[in-house]
Amino acid sequence: MIKEQFEMTGRYKQWAYALMGVGVLALVLGFVFLKPTGDANSFGVTKFWAVLMHNSIFFLLITIASMFFISATTMAMGGWQTAMRRVPEAISGFVYIGGAIALVVLLGYVFGSQNTAIYHWKDAEHVAHDKVLNGKKGFLNPTFYSIATILVIGTWIALRHWYRKVSLAEDAGEQGDRSYFWKTIVICAAFIVVYGLTVGSTTPWLWLMSIDAHWFSTMYSWYTFASSWVAGLSLIMLFIVYLKNQGYLEYVNEEHIHDVGKFMFAFSIFWTYLWFSQYMLIWYSNQPEETVYFQPRLKGPYSGIFYLNLIINFVAPILILMKRSAKRNYATVTFMSVVLIFGHWLDFYQMIMPGSLKGDENGGNSIGLFLFDMGVAAGFIGLVMLVAGNKLTKASLLPKNHPFVKESIVHHT
């Protein structure tokens, strides 16, 4: 009999709780040392909120990427991933708590904090004097921001919820009943459209690009998508390898691992392509209103991260994941997953911090307090582990009535 029912081991839970503990500890220490209740635009307050935003947005986007994975493969009638699709299903379950956290953090910052260093456009008085921001106030204002944020996260949750319901109902249904499959097609089509209109366009403008409020780039959202998508694929890979090592997912073998590895490889190149296109075009035309974005990233304390970003997210995957055997090796793919998740976390870091801290004496001169960033990230990792692990226990690991499950079993890459 194969093991279809996942149970979290004591060690898994311990790790999850320990990491969450680190996160809570980091928050407490952050509270003590950064004094987020202090002077509104002080370094501490800005840093505190920026770190929370960085992590809550990053982890929400890389987990909702799992829902995109499901939707894209469903719409493309991809049979190969059926035997492992409960993994992205479980990861996407993070959208409830992750969405709630992001909502609290984002709206908490917009309404609850006096700080205006991260979102300059919050400051009505400043906007009145700033010609550029004044022109944008139809888009960049607290009301629109909060309505859009609630709608976006709400829609993600609703669609993911609906999808999961149908997917579980299929398990309980009869073998050969394809009505569930056609239902998921509808849900996934809806999600793809929503994803295109949120992650593919508006959401990164609102949440992230508005940090450098004067600056703009049409590529920005697709770039953000690529970054979160690579990290999201890596996260899926990590869970698959873990489950395999625990003796689950019997029908998933190196063929499937290889295919997820191909995605990681291909989209790492895709990310680089978008990175290059955005950077090169701004560099080439050399207009101050555009180069202003790369100026603080290229020069000064962030320059190391600027180059590291490329090394981790481009050089590493192209060299390490190129070979067929590397994509079929558990150790290599695990290593690369960790590297890429960290790499894109760092990418988000450099998207958020330089803009938030640029006016600040402390933040402008050093990347500072990296430990706090890492601590909060650890908390999120623990939470993702716990939530996704918990969702995995809720259903059989094999969607045995899915019409493509047999194709997945005999899959040859």
Added chain:
Amino acid sequence: MSLLKYESTLREPLVDGEKTYHQVTEDICRPVEEKANTGWKIGFTISVALLLFGVYSVYREVTYGIGQWNLNKTIGWGWDITNFVWWVGIGHAGTLISAILLLFRQGWRTGVNRAAEAMTIFAVMCAGQFPIFHMGRVWDAFFVLPYANSRGPLWVNFASPLLWDVFAISTYFTVSLLFWYSGLIPDFATIRDRAKTKARKLWYGVVSFGWTGSTKHWQRHESLSLVLAGLSTPLVLSVHTIVSFDFATSVVPGWHTTIFPPYFVAGAIFSGFAMVQTLMLVTRKVMKLDDYITLGHIEAMNKVIVLTGSIVGIAYLTELFMAWYGGSKFEFDAFYKYRIAGPYGWSYWTMMTCNVISPQLFWSKKLRRNVAFTFIMSIVVNIGMWFERFVIIVTSVYRDYIPSSWSVYYRPTIWEVGFYLGTFGLFFTCYFLFSKFAPVIAIAEIKHVLKTSGESFKEKMDVIEKESVEHFAHEHAHAH
């Protein structure tokens, strides 16, 4: 390995009807072996006529100069470069189908890949004409090649995307040609082996390079395909990326936008698939190949069209948004005053309707599988994509920064239009010759998928479909 011949019955067959290997050969070789029918002759004659008109139009331009066209002081690029980008874009579907869909193991590519690859090559041939003749002094065209020359310091400008185009497009053409031709070799050998006349045997013997069909040959053929697929995958992206750089590296409002590279690629695939549809729908009808180019194939391509059309739509809206959001007056004017409104507003709205709005109808399964509707849409999309390039080029440059340098309304001359029509002539002349002298469907590749995806073979899978998953997996494990 026996059970590996399983495919879910949810997937529709890729080959309709009860076919054997022999029948596949018969069906696909028939048009090559028979005498050309009247339809072919008429089509070919029209194409050659168009081509000759194009040759004359180009002759006028070469002899009397660029003044034969209505380009003016700000509109230095008009129909010529619009046509260039349009044709290059069309080529992309072929490369995507042959390379990326091969890597993705998409079985349905087998029905359309041969013709799509041929289309790529002919489209790139057409595209190349425009920048070459736009040079004016076409006899100096070789100046674009960077080689040690006797012109002193006159060297190509390596920092110019126009030069990158030279490299990108020539690489693209070479790799596509190799890909297409290496795929044709086994099929040419099939025709050679069936040849009844000496001349035919000799001719197809020469072009099939002595193919014997030995295991060794097949092995090398397979690895060559994979290597070429690996090489052309970056080309799918790079060619149109570099074409987009032609515009985006500039500081012209409406051209300089960072989303251009991926958005151009999506648009290229979009228009390319539309052109494949146009060709395939005619081909399957005229050559009676609807068992191989099924409604399933057409639907799959329509899905690609609605996807890429929507991606392009997001890019249009992103540009519009940023033109407002960016706060630059010139950028704003370029989009809201000179494109949406203004004397060329009609072209903008044609583009929007054809590229973004009408393809949304393909969300309907009924329409995706409607041959007549698909045919109309495939032409609508290509009209839209032509206008996209026209909008990008002409509406961004017809008004310069100061009103004194605004240009007069741009209308092409008959020789500009003639040049464009001439490339249609070239394209279809090549396509008609190809469809007469080469199998338009990859015979060997169809045979490869026949026993998993052929209609009569799929019926047997009903039994497997009813087995429990455990039983199925168990059987499979034993079969290994």
